[in-house]
Amino acid sequence: MKTSKAPKFFLSRRWKPNKWPFYILLGIELPLTVALLALFGIAAPNTYRTRLWQDGADNGFNSSPTTGLYAAANYRPYTTPRVWSQFITDYNVAITVLSMFIMLVKSIMYMLHVFPPVLAVLVHAGLLVLYAISTVYQASSDTTDPDHPQHGAPWYITKNCNVAHDKKNIQYCEQAKASFACTCAMLGVFAVYFGLALYSCFPNKQQREEYAEKQRLKAERWAKFETYQDAETGETNVARFPVPETPGLQAKNPMTPRTMAFNTLGGTKDLPLRTHFSSPNTPVAPTAPSVDTRRSPDIPTSPVSPGFISRIGLGTDKSNGKAPEVEHFSPQNGGPPQLYFPPPPKTSKK
Template identity: 70%
Template sequence: MAKFFLSRRWRPNKWPFYILLGIELPLTVALLALFGIAAPNLYRKKLWQDGADNGFNSSPTTGLYAIANYKPYTTPKVWSQFITNFNVVIAVLSMFIMLVKSIMYVLHVFPPVLSAIVHAIIIALYSVSIAYQASSDTSDPLHPQNGPPWYVTKSCSVTRNKSLVGYCRQAKASFACTCAALGIFGIYFILAIWSCFPSKSQREEYEEAKRLQAEKYAGLENISDPKSGKASVRYPVPDTPGFQGGLNPMTPRTLAFNTLGGTKDLPLRSHFSTPNVQSTSPTFALRSPDIPRSPMSPGFVNRAGMEDDDTIGKAIELSPTSPGAAPNLYFPPPPKTSKK
């Protein structure tokens, strides 16, 4: 049985995510516009007062009477400044998350598990917004409001002040868009959770990848130390030329040194090398041309075409009498000035 793992691919394909993005984009723009227009207090207090005039809810002056009579008072959640600012913040945050997650999804760095976490947080924020927008107002015992505010449950034509009809429709649209956004994010979350569970084909690919990985490390051998008794891992030895006594790999540097080792114009190379030590690198039958290239080489021919013995000298004369004897150094005399 295959082990459980979280899939990194979306199911059933990539198009459901693009469809949800196409719906979320205009919805987020609408929320950002509606909440931005309503901030900080364009029509909240006006709708509150109009509802009090109709007897639907408490009055904005209820708090003043409570304070004057030394009674505790808390502004109802639906009419508080907090929910107005909170809606603006979550609208801006939703726009930012939508742009980021769309780019990450195109770049294949937005796995379902990350999507589930992100959309769970957004769902929690929008749930708080809906709970505040649809909360009740029971601060006035004479005019209690048990349930959502009047502009959500009633038609905007019931307003006392007819100039507030447009504001009533904006508040109604804000609440409707918030509920729609919560539904879209809920679909995101369900799709992400469903995609976290791998399909049958994904399980087969996972098993094949695990099998190839096991074959890759099959060459490792477990050996135990006879002294400590602990097990250790012996890694396979790479088949590299020149490793552990094999032939040296042929590189440009090796080829250059081997070529210089067989020339005639480097007499000091064999003289200063370690005695009785043979090189392990292979030798090649590469030799310099027989034509002398330096006045220090034997057989040098001058410009006149004649061999001048006075300008010829050996750099070093190797004449050891025994295998361990020191060589006799010979320094050639300076060349004489030629006479015309």
């Protein structure tokens, strides 16, 4: 019997080395997600973005928020720097809410063993891309003012918050710095997630052996349905359809649930005609009479018809003056066969 060999390469469905690294990463991701929700929620829609922009312009670190107004007045093209745009604020809130939802769903799926490493690679690859875009936007440069160009990250990330021109913006600077730090930490957590899931996709030697054993057992189970051995000839034949393993399969009449119930209820005792008409008690049909005897005698059908008594021979005998005896027909004297009326079936007591 031929068995299918296990493939040399397949994607594993189990995490390795064990389940604790995943739970540790979840324990780190949960507080970071809550912190980002709070920080980005406070920053939306424009709590301190313009304040920090103006404070950097007062210190000469970057352009001013009024640069766009001067450019519009002079009919010059102007694009708001990405680090000071409204898009990055709304984008950060959106990806944080999405990551919170994914974290709750994937933790439940992992506990239920329906979150394989292959799916984790796809999910965390998407989260990596989203948080990488957020990190790049928060640390982007501002070169719209030639007199005060900003190359690299904004001042509230590269400098101490105590350099703020307006001391009221120190707390806003600290919040913006914390938001960027938590975003980078989340990016690192998702990178570890991605690496762990990618590493778990490749099976080790023990997993390959277990997979090969499962494939061998599966092939043996299907081989029982594909081939069967004839009881009379002993040859192995290939079945076109799966043959069920029912009791008495090698016999001519396999045992079915209906037959078992019929025999249990004693159905064979309730049918007397089955044994009566079975061989060798099979009734034999009577032979057809000759051409001369097939004609019915001319016997009147009514007693009141003329000559009824004389025709059937019930008159007195002239020789001895006695009435002739009526001849009775029976199978022994060549008469018609006697019909068989079977006894009524007995009712079952069970």
